[in-house]
Amino acid sequence: MDLFIRDNLMLAMLLLLSLAMLVAAFMAIYSKRSLPIAMLAAGLVSLLASVQFLLLGAPDVAMTEAAIGSGLTTFLFFFILGRVRGGANRD
Amino acid sequence: MIKRFLVLLLVLSMGVMFSQLLVGYSPDRQLNATAHYYATQTASETGAANIVSAIIVTYRGLDTLGEVTVLFLAAAIVGMVLSAKQGGQSPTSASEAERQLPPYPPVGELLATGTQLLVPLILMFGAYVIVNGHLTPGGGFQGGAILASGMLLLLLSDPLRTIGHRLISVVESFSGLAFVLLGILGLLLAGGFLDNKILPLGTFGSLFSAGAIPVIYIFIGLKVGAEFSSMLLNLAKTEER
């Protein structure tokens, strides 16, 4: 019974996470949003993905995704964004 | 608009293909032969508790060597792209405009102090993640990324600080070379390229175990950290133009 509850709980969490990721992904590519928000949203997708990895029994991947996918990548984005401020908002 | 529609159509067709994949997919009930081998043999063959680490460092060590090389390449090319030697470098209005922008505002006291406190901690944590890679989740890549984030903090708190670029490139090259050499040692002393049995496997589950895995992971960690740092440093230098 315990297992059943645990499984359903996980299922719910996964679904919730997936939904959140999809919403964040939409934000990341939705063009009316400003670029920094898009970048943050992409980082968020990554972060949520790392939580999902944890749930999927992949702690190694989760750590890597968190550190590299959401951390460093997002930082790189902002770094470059800072360098190209002049043209950043011209679509 | 037509283009958007076309792209949508294409993406939807891809979606159809993916859905076919999804329909055709059924989760395995049992581990397949490859995974079964890893599950049962990793402990005795490599002595690593973290099977993923064992796969990364040993069984698929060639991939990892390639992966480290990807980072090396990326760092080198970022350096190449950013160094102005490439032909056709001409001052444009954009870079003029950029020059007139005020530099970053001075960093606050909080960040500066926080950095001083945090950086050693972060470095320690990174080192921990690296050396325990064969036992717990984590390893060279994660640890390396953590090391680099320490470097990042240093850069943020003091953008004009000159961190020994030379040191980083030496670490980068040396650890890469060490990785290759360890691989060759495996070829010479043990069963094949990147075989971890060049060192004793030790007691299963303890820090000093799993043969050369921790050693290789240390070099991977150093290398990854150095690559990221070198990328960041190169990017940071762009501002000084």
Place this chain on the structure above:
Amino acid sequence: MVSALSFIALPLGTAFTLGLLPQGMQRVNYLLTLLALALLSLIAASWLLAFAAGEIATQQIFTAGTTPPFSINLQIGMAEAAGLLLLNLTGLLSVIYLRDTLHQQGARAMAVLLIFIMALSGIVLTRDLFNLFVFIELTTIATGGLILLSHDKRALGAGFKYLVATQIISITLLIGTIFLYHDSGTLNIDGMAAGGLITGESLALFLVLIALILELKPFPANGWALDIYESAHPAFSAILSAAAATAALFAVDRLLLVGSNSWLPLATAVGVVSFVGANLLALVQRNDRRILGYSSIAQMGLLLVVVGQRDILGESYLFIAGGILLAHAIAKAGLFWLSGIIVARDLSDWRALQRNPLYIFAFATFIAMLVGLPPFPGFYAKWDLVHLLAAHDRIALLLALLFASLLEALFLFRWFGYVIKGEANPEGIICARNKLGVIAAATVAAWGVAYLWGEMALQGNLLYSIPLLAALAFLLLEWLAVPYKNVLAISVLLGWFVVNYADYNPLQLIFAVIILVGGPLILLSSFYARGRRIGFYPATMLMFAGMAQLIVAKSSFDFFAAWEILTIGSYYLILRGKASEPHAISYIIFSLGGAFLMLTGFALAAAGDLNFLLSNLSEVAPAVAPWVFLLLAIGFMTKTAAIGVHIWLPGAHAEAESDVSPMLSGILLKAGLFGLMVLMLEMGRQSLYGVDLTHVMLWIGALSALLGNLMAAFQEDAKRLLAYSSIAQLGYALFGLALMNHLGWLLALMFVINHFIYKSMLFLSVGGVAKRTGTRLMYRMGGLITLMPLSFIAVLIGIIAVSGVPPLSGFGGRWIFYNAIMTAEYRLPLIIIFLAGPIAFLYLFRLIHTIFLGQLKDEHRQLREAPFWMILPQMIFVACLMVFALVPGLALKRVDHYLLQYFPEGGLSWDGLTITSHFGYWSPISIMVIVGVIFMTLFAWLLFVNRRAQKVKQFNIVFAAERPFRPETTHFAWNFFAPYRKALGFLTEPLVTRFWDAIGEALHSLAELLRRFYNGNGQTYSVHLLAFVVITFLLARGVS
């Protein structure tokens, strides 16, 4: 044997070491890089040698002390070793080539280059799917870096487009990979193939395959790749084209193992589309590097077809694929390297190569190699490929490939034409010793593999043929002055004749005499040339070598190789003329087109036998025999310039140099006739859908004769006139052959001899006149009889012979001709060919009248007789004509007997000097005497009448107070036969020319339209990529 892992460990170690060295040690860095690549090349060579010697078998290399599929394994076999050698050598040479750039860019660039080569080697070696992905990503990222070696600003944009495109590829690849793993439980490619869990329907397999195929940059999803080829440093483009594409091909080849060959058709289809499409688009390119890019894509398409057809290629697979691949790699790398020393980017800027014949030699080598001409590996490979395709009834594919090859030849030879002709910009080329060294190495490699493939070919090595070697030897003698080379050339030809004299049968002997004795005769006139005449002798000797080989060829392979060789030689000869570039290109295209038809014909006939004997043509299966006959006949008729495929001839003959035109007309055209004779002797009459093909040829011959004569009559240009006359004359010969009876054949042979003598003579004398007057337009000449009497005599004798009036040999031809047609059953073509006779008088009359008679032009008053060396052969020809007229039996008697074994009916009887046929007799001596008497009588009477003739002053006619807009229109000799033109002109409408022009135009317009597809936007290119995946998927699903 050094472990194959060194291909990964060594460059990686070196790359990492480069970073350890202190900065500013560029020289050491550079040396280390060189050393590493040199060492790797050596290791690869040692592996290859070991495999070639059969000392070792294919080896598996395990990593991590575990066997696959649990760890990654590498595999090295013969093919891999060759691939590795190619990769690392290309890398090594490129590094030498890039010396200055690398010094400038520093250790990072060298490290990236090393890793690039390492990753390519990894792709070749690895047997693990995910490992393959890692190596591919490495090459992608390294490409992103190496693009920046270029000085071209636009490279940055191109690099970004590339990165975007590869993102899509890698997503596809990864998704496919993981599902393949899930389905098969392994990542090992051999394991997947062996496990049988992956079926042909597997979508995951499709994704992986299509991703790998996309790495080959197939048309049309390749805009990103083209931009890189255009803007990257040429040395990098060389690696990309020669090495990276090779590695990707290995990957595709390996993956196709999975799913038991079910995706081979996909590879074939994508390959064909690429090969045709890329070659088509290259037609409208002017940028050298982009055209090379297109050509790379085309070659990859061809190779993909080879990979896709490997189920039928059997043991020849590696030989064919290797031949095409090496030819592509060496030629393309060489051309990219050459492009690096050329300053500007238009194709015509390559004229700068004219500065040194050696550059031209290198360039010609690479072009010939790409087109697949003998003796390069592509030739052997295409031969085998075509034969195997034909043997398995894949005719549509075969024709598509040949069509695309023709397109390829078109743009490559056009480019060659640009380079040879026109003024070179002396500053258009920048030479550095290292770059020249690399190019030289590529040239040597090209000839090296040519030798190697010849050694491996079961048809025998073309480079062992003595005539070909002799022709090539003239390349080494280029530094000699003309007289020495000419003496050498003449003695080589005569010597070869003497040596082989005894081995020729009577039929061959006639041709051998024309080629090997007649050739030197014409060459006598070449003594007139001054200087060194670079290029003339190798080309001439190549043509003669081809001819000499052709007439003794026993197998279809030898025949075809000889055919190609004589085509190349004559192409270059034609190209030497002043304004001949467009004609040379149309010549080579028609010739190659004809040759490809021949190739198809031979392949059909051979039914898989790669070394098919010509004598077996008679035993071809009845179902294909008429097709074989048709294809071969069309192929041969392009060379005889039968009507319909004649449009290359007039320009080519007219524009060629004075001593080249007679060789082309008198000798080269006979190759086609020889081919037809062989064909018809072996295969006899064939009918297709109830139509007797020889009957069709009869019509073609008759029409060629009629229309050729008619067009000749309306020419203003004396050499064009003669050229059209050649079309007509060969029409007669074709007609004779098509009669398929004894006399017809005798007639044809009579024409072979006659036409050689009088057309060579006429071309020489007209050439001499043109040389002196500086024009070939007849209305600009006149009254030259007093200044150039010897030329006049030659022309007079010539036209008497051509027109077939007594007493000269032409009459003998006519006599046999009339006898021959009396025995044939067709009436309508007979009427046509009768009609053609009188028309010949028209142009012949014009030739002698407007040039030698009439008013002498003011500007010509100081002219001298044509040079001695041009007159000498003419006089010899006159003598020959006389002798042949008197004793035709000298040549014909033996042939007549020889023909009896094929056509026992209707032989002639040779009684002393009188020849008797079924219908009457011909006594050359008495004819000569009678005609002589009549002539002398008339001549005396004329002299008597003309005593009272009055000399007309030049200006005693007055224009009607009007200065004509085109002064020549008032000249009597202009539009000489205006009334006839009115009556018969409709027949000379250049319908055929228009037809071929329209085809060319359509192809170019299509290409121009298609290229708009590449709009330069990186995003659009990615859309193309995605669309390619989706459409291929839909098509593949639709078909299966």
Place this chain on the structure above:
Amino acid sequence: MAYIALATGFLLILIGLYGALTHSHILRMIVAFTVANTGVNLVLVGVGYMGGRTAPILDKAVEVSAAAQRIIDPLPQALVLTAIVIGLGVTALMLTYAYRLYVTRGTLDISRYTELKW
């Protein structure tokens, strides 16, 4: 559960591709590609997931002897790890390119970089 991860992953890939192919702003394209890459990683992990099992780490909870029955397939995880790092390399490279393009040409609109075509 694997299905959820797979579906999400696929959707992320499609969303990412759509974004990458419709935005002409280079940075937005790169952002979209990172979303797609995350999707790929999710698919990779999802394919290897097996319900009711634990992470492939041997400790007191999972003994070596029971490992084959208790753990998830470790191989896809190892692959994802590699894929993530490679993805970062490519992203960094693209970003640097974007920066250089901006510096030399002053625009980040990809449709402006069409001097090479046809």
